[in-house]
Amino acid sequence: MAGRRARLRRRALVTTGLLLGVLVLFAASLMIGNTFYGPGPVLRVLAGQQVDGASYTVGQLRLPRATTGLLVGLAMGTAGVTFQTLLRNPLASPDVLGISTGASAAAVFGIITLGLDETAVSLLALGGALATALTLNVVAARGGFVGSRFILIGIGMAAMLQSIVAYLLSRAAAWDIQTAMRWLTGSLNGATWRAVAPLAAACAVLVTVLAARGRDLAVLRLGDDAAAALGVNVGRARLLSMLAAVVLLAFATAASGPVAFVAFMAGPIAVRMVGTGASLVLPAGLVGSAIVLAADLIAQHAFETRYPVGVITGLLGAPYLIALLIGTNRSGGSL
């Protein structure tokens, strides 16, 4: 009993710590910039008051951007850990598997070729993500479901879809770098309230749903038979959770582009902090938010040029993937 209580306490402490960290990063995103605004003006703007200069900069520019970053990180972290848990493999993250690339390709098609508005683009992105996930499921399941095959095929599909995105962007009539970067690696530039509204709605509903099912997911980690014995409706839990994850990922991608590797990194980092054996959904979501907000702060202010957030997360995530590969390989584990 003491061990369990200690673990629960640790979990609660870490999750609260993560929440505080995310709030600090959020506040920093509002305060730091070309002009630094202290907590006072920021709070006044948040309360709805008119403050010279700050109302526009903080209220119209930084607040939507920070909110988008927070929600995108939350959605991608949650989606990533759900996939990694259900497929029992940290490498089976939806961005490695090409599902976010599929969403991005559909979104680019909607914006550039069809000229749709934000909500329609989100729905199209969802269609792209679902189509990719479905194709992946169908082709990888032939001859029996083998995790490695699933991942290999996902890598191939990601490469193909990335070419399609690059091609569609090169055909864009009024090409500009911001748009290209957003859809190739993910960017929070140009975040607006309208663009983030669908994502906010999806997060409110689906993150709650997944967090509520967190216990089921944790039990599924023990294996299908054990989970069934423990009373989890395995087939339905898996399907619903995957669906929720894909929807979250698609809407997040529609809002900011496929921010590289966030979905991949959030789960493993959350596991290291919180430990296994419990619901990882909220911790991973918070880790995702923290990664996106921190990366965006670095991307905007650490260098002479303002980079899109995806470049920084890509530079963080690729070495992390390689380190994970090396670590797994060295310890003799199998992927």
Add this chain to the structure above:
Amino acid sequence: MPGVVPLRRPAWTRIGLLAISAGGLVVLCGLSVAFGTRGVGWNDLWAGLGGASDDLAQAAVAKRLPRTVLGVLVGASLGLAGTTMQAITRNPLAEPGLLGVLNGAALAVVVGIAYTGLSGPYAQLAVAVAGSTAAAVFVYTIGSMGRGGATPLKLSLAGAATTAACASLVNAVLLPRIDVMDSFRFWQIGGVGGATWDRITVVAPFLAAGALICTANARSMNSLALGDEIAAGLGADVARARVTSALGAVILCGVATSVAGPIMFVGLIVPHVCRLVIGTDHRWLLPFSALGGAALLVASDIIGRVVARPEELEVGIVTSVVGAPVLVWVAGRLKAREL
């Protein structure tokens, strides 16, 4: 003896197959010159082939000649490189694009241009080859750590991670340099549209050198396929064969990328299709892969120019769209333990 199935195709069958595919390639080249984003008539075709460029149609034909030749060279190189990589890693999914070798070359060229103002074609070639070598070494090292050596999954994951890292680094380098970025975004897709006779004369000797190195190791590749111990027992110097073959492959990849951008999946499709037709003896497979790669690239280029008239689909897009299903097919055929 009745009922005995011949285990190997007689040599004349293979020569015949090579001749047929060479003939097919010639036909494809003819189609490539005749068809494109702009329709041309017979008169303009002959005039353009003769070098006249009196009007747009003849000029279009004259432009298609170097484009076709470059397509043949690049396609042959990528096909050879793919077969070589699959032989030395014993991995049916080894492919220069998937393993990050092409992106490593691209990153090296971008860094070279951005930081040192690299301008000569030879300098670009050298940098590209250095990049592809570094990427190949990196990916192979990581992928072969641990139990089981370089399995397809580990190599592909290492390749995907390296590709992502290279892509991020390229963005990080190019974003402050908007003018370079603008020309890069077209090159990144991979295509032979910018072919000129000058560039062809620069790259052709290096591609020939790489091809020679690979084909010289054909016998060793046959031995390598049997496993390292057996190969050593058969007298092949395993390490040296691997290193020299890999050298040939990275030279081919680096040079091809420097002139045509990263074109993925050719090195995956061609070896598998060629193996189905001509068998696994690398002394025949390598030349056939060269012909097959050339044919695939020229055909993809024709498709790209005809399907999207009056614009064109770059070759890299067509091969990507065709290559992903091939990857699925190959991965589906592998047994679980081979992954």
